[in-house]
Amino acid sequence: MGTEDTGTEQRQPVMADVAKLAGVSHQTVSRVLNGAPHVRPDTRDRVLAAIRELDYRPNSAARALVTRRSQTLGVVSFDSTLYGPAAMLDGIERAARSAGYFVSVTSLRSLDGRSVQEAVDRLRDQGVDGVVVIAPQTSAVSAVARISSSVPLVAVGSGNQAQVPMVSVGNRSGAEAATRHLLDLGHRTVHHLAGPANWLESQDREEGWRRTLEHAGVPVPGVERGDWSARSGYRAGLRIAELSDVTAVFCANDQMALGLLCALHETGRSIPGDISVVGFDDIPEAAYFTPPLTTVRQDFGELGRRALELLIEELEGLAHAGTHDFIAPELVLRRSVGPAVRR
Amino acid sequence: MGTEDTGTEQRQPVMADVAKLAGVSHQTVSRVLNGAPHVRPDTRDRVLAAIRELDYRPNSAARALVTRRSQTLGVVSFDSTLYGPAAMLDGIERAARSAGYFVSVTSLRSLDGRSVQEAVDRLRDQGVDGVVVIAPQTSAVSAVARISSSVPLVAVGSGNQAQVPMVSVGNRSGAEAATRHLLDLGHRTVHHLAGPANWLESQDREEGWRRTLEHAGVPVPGVERGDWSARSGYRAGLRIAELSDVTAVFCANDQMALGLLCALHETGRSIPGDISVVGFDDIPEAAYFTPPLTTVRQDFGELGRRALELLIEELEGLAHAGTHDFIAPELVLRRSVGPAVRR
DNA sequence: GACACGAGTGTTAACGCTCACAATCGAACC
């Protein structure tokens, strides 16, 4: 007892054990592990054999302690139950893994700046090397701007403040394409079912819609507003059904469009006969709505991947506070849209 | 220069800095941080003040190195883009956070045992304290059973092998409730659109359906099979539409039910007039399908929470390899189901 | 044949924290 191992006690092997077995110093083991130059091939082989034999795993905490790198990235997400955030998270995780990073998630329940602050702090305390924030509310973005100094950070979403590197979909151009498409089909104007007012994506999509109508010189109807959920879309749909002059609605996301369709069916409208509907996102289910939904496709996976790319560039010192990447969305035509019936 | 700090160089404060400022030893600082007893209140206050003044953050890598605990849990998920896994992940993350743990995710692309093995290894190398596997394929579960020795692990999903603690929804009972409901409405039999054959959840739901039919002594039609996606449900729907005697279909998830509804509409069936449809999961959109979908509700968030609870119990030594928690699902009635039209 | 040089390897010192144990101090006790 005392110093000597009883043998039955199965301690995890450490670098020194590998070194002893291979007949080298621990530093040489470290060199092999980290691919350092100037290690003779047969030495390397002996070390590798020892590693295999002992099933040695480097201790990441020890490594992190001395290198000051955890090889872990943090992701702050708003509601990872929604398709968009979930898909982005997925893209980020894949990209991170192939770049050799782990991903630690934190999902926010409330969208105020303080929550974002807390989440980022928490992640930082854990020692992440960088953070991606998927929280496209105005309040979140300004909070993020305040934090950014303490840890490398990238925002994904939307917005014009470029105090933080960020990547986003061309929300405005997508909304423009959708609206223009409807006008081109002869609709006198296009109604809009917007997302929550404090989300940047809502704002941008609404702005794209509004701008297109103004450019075309047609009347701009009042905006209906939902909270992204199908439920809120349904409620808005009931309100819209009471208006008599609606022939086309552009919804800020597909879930709300689904709710809208449901409400319109219930109130006896035919789609696209009476009313044309366009969504945003192109969730996988959109093609199977009744009728299949014309929508603006976002490549969420790509979005996540780009965000991660940006973050890694930032980590490697290619700093650039003002970077703002855009990903172009694409209008996908399906049967929920038809020409206006002119009376 | 050399050893002395120039002052401009902003080194992160460490415990020793706090100790010096508070006029105590580093050990006392550690005591305050960890809530150890026997620290005089005014000493504690001085330490806390020093911590605040320096904005000191404990270094988690150093702590992890010595305690051999990272306060991080790993989650292996199959396709976190699907609603189910995403919602479970969300539940797990919330529960983990309130228990003081971080969550590191890895999402699998392929479902073979080797991928699961790799993912768990990766997480283990990172030093997670435990792992939750959301990967309810037969292959994954057997793989998991093999690994389990190396790190505390909990599986969430389904299955009967109880070599690993696990928590799952009562898939069989949910399927039974759905099928029985349809039979009670006078349908001569119920067709089934199943999920992938190698998923435990598919198997259990199919078994529940089959058993109910057999018990009732009605004919058991051949199974259609999809891959959980709306697309596959659509395809299956086209095949089902060619059969003449179908009046009721039980789908293994809501997305496939959506695709099925789409195909049935296209082929001129009325729902529930000609055919009744039931789904499984109760995704938030299901209430707004055309028509609103009768389905079996799973509480994914609760599932994630329970899984985490189990894992933490395991971590704290309350070991129990054979534990298997069930969460009861609930049939939610909506308009996609109606009485059989007897001819 | 002395010398520089670079490849290959070892030695020692951090990294920032917790743990085990030692030390100190005052009050209570006989």
Place this chain on the structure above:
DNA sequence: GGTTCGATTGTGAGCGTTAACACTCGTGTC
């Protein structure tokens, strides 16, 4: 009035890794 005991605090030794530097050889060079 010395002793005991518990509350409070300090000291020293690691945890397992990487970084910095020192060392040992051959091999050319002049």
